[in-house]
Every structure is written in structure tokens, then in C-alpha cells.
Amino acid sequence: MTTIRRVAIIGGNRIPFARSNGVYAQSSNQEMLTAALQGLIDRFELQGERLGEVAGGAVMKHPRDFNLVRESVLSTTLSRQTPAFDLQQACGTGLEACMVVANKIALGHIDCGIGCGVDTTSDAPISLNEKMRRILLDVNAAKTTGQRLSNLLRLRPGMLLKPEFPRNVEPRTGLSMGEHAELMAKEWAISREEQDQLALKSHHNSARAYEEGFYTDLMTSFNGLNQDNNLRADLSIEKLRSLKPAFDKKVAPNQGTLTAGNSTPLTDGASSVLLASEEWAKARNLPVLAYLTFSEVAAVDFFEQKEGLLMAPAYAVPRMLKRAGLSLQDFDFYEIHEAFAAQVLCTMKAWEDETFCKERLGLAQALGKIDRAKLNVNGSSLAAGHPFAATGGRVVANLAKLLDQKGAGRGLISICAASGQGVVAILEKAGE
Amino acid sequence: METIEVHTPPGLLKSSLNVLRSGKKPAGPVESLPEVTYVIPRTTVDGAHLDKYRKVCGFTAAQGVPLIYPQMLTFPLVMQFMASKHCPWPGLGTVHLANTVEQYEALHCGDVVRVEVSSGDLIAHDKGQIFTLKLRIFRGDTLIWRATQSLLRMAVSNPRGTIYASSLDADLPLSRQVDFEACASIGRRYGRVSGDINPIHLSAMSAKLFGFRRAIAHGMWTKARALAILLPDHPVDEACATVEFKTPLFLPGVASLWTHGNHDSKTFELRDALGQKPHLRGQLCIG
Numbered sequence: 047m048t049t050i051r052r053v054a055i056i057g058g059n060r061i062p063f064a065r066s067n068g069v070y071a072q073s074s075n076q077e078m079l080t081a082a083l084q085g086l087i088d089r090f091e092l093q094g095e096r097l098g099e100v101a102g103g104a105v106m107k108h109p110r111d112f113n114l115v116r117e118s119v120l121s122t123t124l125s126r127q128t129p130a131f132d133l134q135q136a137c138g139t140g141l142e143a144c145m146v147v148a149n150k151i152a153l154g155h156i157d158c159g160i161g162c163g164v165d166t167t168s169d170a171p172i173s174l175n176e177k178m179r180r181i182l183l184d185v186n187a188a189k190t191t192g193q194r195l196s197n198l199l200r201l202r203p204g205m206l207l208k209p210e211f212p213r214n215v216e217p218r219t220g221l222s223m224g225e226h227a228e229l230m231a232k233e234w235a236i237s238r239e240e241q242d243q244l245a246l247k248s249h250h251n252s253a254r255a256y257e258e259g260f261y262t263d264l265m266t267s268f269n270g271l272n273q274d275n276n277l278r279a280d281l282s283i284e285k286l287r288s289l290k291p292a293f294d295k296k297v298a299p300n301q302g303t304l305t306a307g308n309s310t311p312l313t314d315g316a317s318s319v320l321l322a323s324e325e326w327a328k329a330r331n332l333p334v335l336a337y338l339t340f341s342e343v344a345a346v347d348f349f350e351q352k353e354g355l356l357m358a359p360a361y362a363v364p365r366m367l368k369r370a371g372l373s374l375q376d377f378d379f380y381e382i383h384e385a386f387a388a389q390v391l392c393t394m395k396a397w398e399d400e401t402f403c404k405e406r407l408g409l410a411q412a413l414g415k416i417d418r419a420k421l422n423v424n425g426s427s428l429a430a431g432h433p434f435a436a437t438g439g440r441v442v443a444n445l446a447k448l449l450d451q452k453g454a455g456r457g458l459i460s461i462c463a464a465s466g467q468g469v470v471a472i473l474e475k476a477g478e
Numbered sequence: 479m480e481t482i483e484v485h486t487p488p489g490l491l492k493s494s495l496n497v498l499r500s501g502k503k504p505a506g507p508v509e510s511l512p513e514v515t516y517v518i519p520r521t522t523v524d525g526a527h528l529d530k531y532r533k534v535c536g537f538t539a540a541q542g543v544p545l546i547y548p549q550m551l552t553f554p555l556v557m558q559f560m561a562s563k564h565c566p567w568p569g570l571g572t573v574h575l576a577n578t579v580e581q582y583e584a585l586h587c588g589d590v591v592r593v594e595v596s597s598g599d600l601i602a603h604d605k606g607q608i609f610t611l612k613l614r615i616f617r618g619d620t621l622i623w624r625a626t627q628s629l630l631r632m633a634v635s636n637p638r639g640t641i642y643a644s645s646l647d648a649d650l651p652l653s654r655q656v657d658f659e660a661c662a663s664i665g666r667r668y669g670r671v672s673g674d675i676n677p678i679h680l681s682a683m684s685a686k687l688f689g690f691r692r693a694i695a696h697g698m699w700t701k702a703r704a705l706a707i708l709l710p711d712h713p714v715d716e717a718c719a720t721v722e723f724k725t726p727l728f729l730p731g732v733a734s735l736w737t738h739g740n741h742d743s744k745t746f747e748l749r750d751a752l753g754q755k756p757h758l759r760g761q762l763c764i765g
Contacts, residue, residue, distance in 0.1 A: 235740060238653045287653035287736075288753050300656055300707045301741075 058443020059086035060317035061268035063431035082316035085266030096125035098156025138469030140438020163435030164316035178205035224293030226355035241387035252425020253279035313431030317439030335446035342366035358468025378455035487554035496561030497569035536706035542713025555595035600639030607637030652736035694726035721760030
């Protein structure tokens with residue numbers, strides 16, 4: 047039995063995120079993840095090193111990519127003896143991967159590792175038409191030529207024209223993520239203007255961070271791109287107001303508040319984070335940016351009890367705060383993943399709401415307000431884009447660097463995920 | 479106050495011609511309005527007509543009798559006033575500037591009501607002089623609905639009356655909600671349902687005779703079309719909707735609806751397809 051060790055975040059690296067069907071349209075998950083990993087390896091001179099483990103995943107994955115992370119590791123200059131595995135928890139994948147690696151380090155099972163994630167909505171897997179797939183399975187199972195032929199005769203040319211595309215839809219409700227977020231905005235009375243203002247701030251914060259060079263050592267260029275191409279530095283509130291609601295037809299006809307401007311677009315990209323024990327970092331003279339100290343995962347019942355699909359972080363955070371003995375206000379930075387501006391605003395409103403905190407979270411009182419000046423200070427997903435599994439790595443690396451720049455402090459990460467889940471964590475840096 | 483009871487309003491064409499014939503009046507400033515009320519003592523809310531109105535304006539049956547619909551019942555009286563000696567100016571060339579409707583109780587098909595149109599106030603405007611008409615609807619002895627029509631005569635110098643002040647908040651940030659098409663025939667279709675067959679709404683040709691390059695949508699249709707989108711999908715009791723008409727919506731055309739606010743209180747603007755030029759600005763309050 048070993049004692050639990052502090053888990054250091056040494057640094058992160060990602061490729062710039064690109065809007066779907068654009069610059070990375072021809073790039074596979076494996077290519078993008080390899081690029082993100084190789085950048086990290088080069089930055090911290092890990093060529094030929096055997097790391098404890100690399101964990102990561104993708105939400106949209108081809109069946110052939112069953113060992114996506116290990117295959118990517120094999121394409122880098124890491125030692126081929128570095129083990130790796132895939133995991134998937136929707137948009138929580140990247141952060142969950144960091145947490146899994148961190149826990150192994152904390153327990154002394156490994157000394158260092160990488161948490162990573164990648165996603166492409168451009169190079170998406172397309173399945174055969176379900177009827178066609180059944181027929182082909184029957185053909186495959188047939189024992190005689192006659193059976194094979196009679197099954198083949200069931201095929202129709204139309205089946206080729208109707209493949210199954212992956213959809214951003216919750217299987218249990220049939221509603222898209224955006225429609226669920228629209229329902230949440232309705233429940234929490236979040237106005238269009240609030241959402242647009244939050245989106246504007248995300249773009250402006252991110253643009254400022256680029257100008258200050260914040261992202262320089264967090265990124266390596268890929269396919270000629272050296273900055274997230276969803277970012278609009280010249281975005282104006284007037285432009286955001288001029289966009290029409292995108293998810294209202296089914297759930298809030300003519301009352302919609304979510305637009306393409308205040309929702310994240312489909313995005314391609316990859317990110318990675320290097321985690322290690324303090325001894326490992328010290329032995330290599332690698333400075334520690336921050337420590338990953340707490341994490342929590344929560345899930346909500348969004349189909350029978352009708353809790354908002356993306357409200358799970360609102361449940362996860364107070365549980366984690368209780369274990370950490372902290373209040374919601376004890377943070378210097380809040381990184382709340384902007385799946386939709388409405389998700390961030392609903393979460394904050396819920397934490398301020400006495401009834402919600404008492405009745406649904408079982409707390410004695412409301413968690414209270416957070417200082418908006420500390421929220422997503424260098425932009426978040428609305429500006430950067432959101433390649434599902436890559437967002438966690440982006441957020442962890444950003445926050446670790448922010449804490450390192452500040453010298454000491456504490457940051458909260460909150461990420462909502464499909465199927466009513468939420469992944470949250472605390473990063474800390476103690477003053478010298 | 480003079481009261482004129484109207485039991486059988488003149489036919490559509492006749493009253494329209496009467497308004498056209500009222501063109502001989504002087505166009506100068508008016509010192510005072512005659513105090514007069516036109517009354518239809520008994521009329522029934524007709525379901526078949528309501529259906530036609532819903533169809534042309536985009537309301538659904540689930541929305542009940544829309545709060546703007548009762549104005550249809552006042553139209554014959556308004557036309558009679560406009561054609562009469564009581565109306566200060568000729569009907570033609572008088573611009574519909576603003577309209578406010580207030581509903582205290584929902585109306586239902588088959589309701590028997592009393593309809594009144596009275597002369598209102600004189601108001602001085604930057605661009606001329608305004609007179610208002612007060613429209614009221616009673617069910618039994620209860621006032622359940624009332625409206626104010628503000629009609630502007632352009633280029634009246636030295637207008638009399640209190641100074642015009644908009645009741646609408648001009649600073650609220652509006653965001654785009656939905657676009658809709660106003661098809662070429664909408665002026666004719668709404669004209670048939672409403673009785674307002676002003677040639678400027680009917681066709682490009684007839685509109686040109688009156689100085690418009692194309693036909694323009696009825697102001698009250700644009701207001702109704704916007705309310706069809708903004709009102710909830712169930713009947714409302716107490717509600718109020720004010721609009722100021724800004725620029726004509728030429729037919730055929732695409733308009734965009736911009737809104738701010740929540741379910742109970744909304745400020746809205748109907749703009750052109752680019753979202754730059756406003757056709758009307760308004761406010762809707764429910765409850």
C-alpha cells in the first residue's frame with residue numbers, strides 16, 4: 047500500500063481547433079491525435095521515453111480505430127513500450143482521461159502519463175443502411191451458395207443511397223443537444239441577449255489571449271493552421287443578435303434563444319496533457335504548472351425526471367466542494383465549458399437558486415454567485431470550438447497555465463456531456 | 479357628444495368610394511375635433527370570418543380570438559368616420575402612425591358585442607398633425623377591449639395639440655427571431671378579409687397611381703403577422719399590444735422579426751430582410 051501522491055500537471059499541447067468540413071476535413075482522428083501528442087513529446091523532450099500510460103479517446107470513432115490511442119502513440123517518437131488505451135465519456139472524455147491517468151499516478155501505479163482526446167465531425171464514420179447491413183450479415187452467415195445468392199437478391203440499389211450518418215441526438219429523447227439546451231434556457235429563463243453577451247466575451251477573451259501570446263506554448267500548428275479558426279476577433283454584439291435561432295422548431299417554436307453564434311459549432315481537433323508525480327518532474331527538471339487535486343462525475347435523469355440534459359455539472363460541483371471543504375467562491379478561475387452559452391448561464395443560475403440547491407442538490411442554502419470576471423478568462427468553447435473529446439485537454443492545460451502565471455491559486459473545471467453526465471475537477475497551485 | 483347608431487353599415491365598395499370622395503377637405507392644421515361616437519349596437523363575432531382572418535395573418539385556432547382581431551369589428555365605423563364631415567382630413571394621404579390594442583377579457587366566437595368608435599385627441603408631431611380614434615368593444619355592459627388608432631396628416635405646419643411622445647423603449651437590444659415572407663397577393667387577401675381595399679395595398683399598378691413604387695402591406699396585417707408569432711399557442715385574457723409603423727413593407731417582400739424580452743413582455747421590431755430598416759416597432763404585454 048502506497049500513500050497518495052500529489053499529481054502534477056506539467057503542460058499541455060493541442061492542435062488549433064478547426065470548424066468542421068474545413069481545414070482538417072481530410073485528417074483522421076489518428077493523424078490529429080498523433081500531431082497533438084508529438085507536439086507535447088517535443089516540448090518536454092520525451093522522445094524515446096516509456097511513459098506509464100496514455101489514456102484518451104474520441105466520441106466519433108470509426109470501428110477500425112478500436113485502439114486509436116495506442117495506434118497514435120505508435121506513430122509518435124515515444125518509446126513503443128508505452129501502453130495506451132481508449133475510453134469514451136462523450137464531451138467529458140478528455141477530462142476523464144486526465145483524471146484516470148492522475149489517479150494511477152496518485153496511487154503510485156505509474157509515475158507519468160498523458161490524458162488526451164480527439165474528435166472529427168468531418169471524417170465521420172458512416173454506417174451502412176441498417177437493412178443492408180442485416181442482409182450482408184445474413185450473406186456472411188449463409189452456408190450454401192444458394193442461400194448466399196438468395197440473400198444477395200434482397201439487396202436494393204436504394205440502400206446504397208441511404209446510409210446512416212451519425213447524429214447529434216440523444217437516443218432516449220430523440221432531441222438534439224441544442225434542443226435540450228433550448229429547453230434548459232426556457233426552464234431557467236435565460237434570455238437571448240445574455241447568451242449573446244457571453245458568446246461575445248468568449249471570443250474577445252480568446253482573441254486577447256492570443257494577442258498576449260498565451261497559447262504559444264500550448265499549441266502546435268497543424269495543416270497550416272496556427273489558431274482556432276472559429277475565433278472571430280472582430281465579432282460584434284450586433285452580428286450575434288442578427289442570427290436566427292437554430293434549435294427552436296421542435297421545442298420552442300418562435301421562442302428560440304440559441305443560435306449558431308451562442309452555441310459551439312461542430313469542430314475537429316485534438317489535445318493532450320502531460321501529468322506526472324512530483325519526483326518524476328523533478329528528476330527531469332520539469333516545472334509543475336499546477337496540481338490536479340479533486341474530481342467528480344455526476345449524472346442526471348433527463349428523460350423521466352426531466353432534469354436538464356446538461357445540468358449534471360451543477361450536481362457534480364457541490365459534491366466535490368463538500369469533499370474538498372471549499373465553497374463555490376473559493377476559486378481564482380472558473381473554466382465552465384461553453385457547450386452552449388445557455389448551459390453556462392443555466393448552471394450558474396442553478397447554483398444561485400435557493401430552491402434548486404435545497405430541493406435538488408440537498409444543500410442547506412444556495413451555493414451563490416461566482417465572480418464573472420474569473421469565468422473563462424481566456425475564452426472557452428464558443429470561441430475555440432468544441433471537438434468533443436479534445437475539450438477536456440484544452441481546458442486542463444489552459445487552467446494549469448493560468449494558475450502557474452498567477453503563482454498560486456485554485457481553479458474549477460466543469461464540463462457537461464451527452465446522456466446527462468458532468469465531469470468536474472479542481473486544479474490548485476500552492477504559493478512558494 | 480353626438481352619437482350615431484349604425485345598424486347596417488354600407489357595403490365595402492360604397493364606403494371605400496365615400497372615403498375616396500372625402501378628398502375635398504382642406505389639409506391645414508385642425509383646431510379641434512368634433513365630439514362624435516359611431517356605434518354598432520349589436521354584432522356577433524363570426525367564426526367563419528375569424529377563420530379567414532387567422533389564415534391570412536398566420537394565427538392558429540389554439541390561440542383563440544387573437545387580441546388584435548376585434549379591430550376588424552370596428553372597421554366599418556372607422557370607414558364611416560373617415561368619409562364623414564367629422565373627419566378633419568381627406569381619407570387619402572392620411573397615414574396610419576400607431577395602433578394600441580388593450581384586451582381585458584378574451585373574446586369568443588358567437589359573442590354578441592357592442593362596437594364604438596369615437597373621435598379622440600389632436601396631437602402635434604414633427605411631421606404633421608395627428609388625430610386619434612378611440613375604439614371600444616363591450617360585452618353586455620363590460621368594456622372588454624379598446625384600441626387607439628393614431629392617424630397622421632403629413633406636412634401640416636403649426637400642428638395643434640399635445641406634443642407626440644412614443645411610449646416605446648427605443649434602447650432595448652433586439653435579436654433576430656424569425657423571417658417570413660409577405661407574398662405579392664397578401665394585400666388583396668387581407669383587403670378581402672378586413673374590408674380595407676385601399677389601392678396602395680392591392681397591386682403594384684394601383685399603388686403606382688398613388689405614388690408608391692410597389693404595393694405595400696397593410697400596417698395592421700404586419701402587426702397581426704408579428705403577433706401571430708409572438709403570442710403564445712393558447713388564448714390570453716389580459717393583454718396589450720402597441721405598435722408604431724415606421725416604413726412601408728413593399729410586396730412581395732421578406733421581413734425579419736426582432737425581439738427582446740420574455741413571455742410576458744416583449745419589445746419587437748419588424749425589419750427588412752437585411753435587418754436594417756424597421757417597418758414597425760412594438761410592445762406586447764400579457765397579463
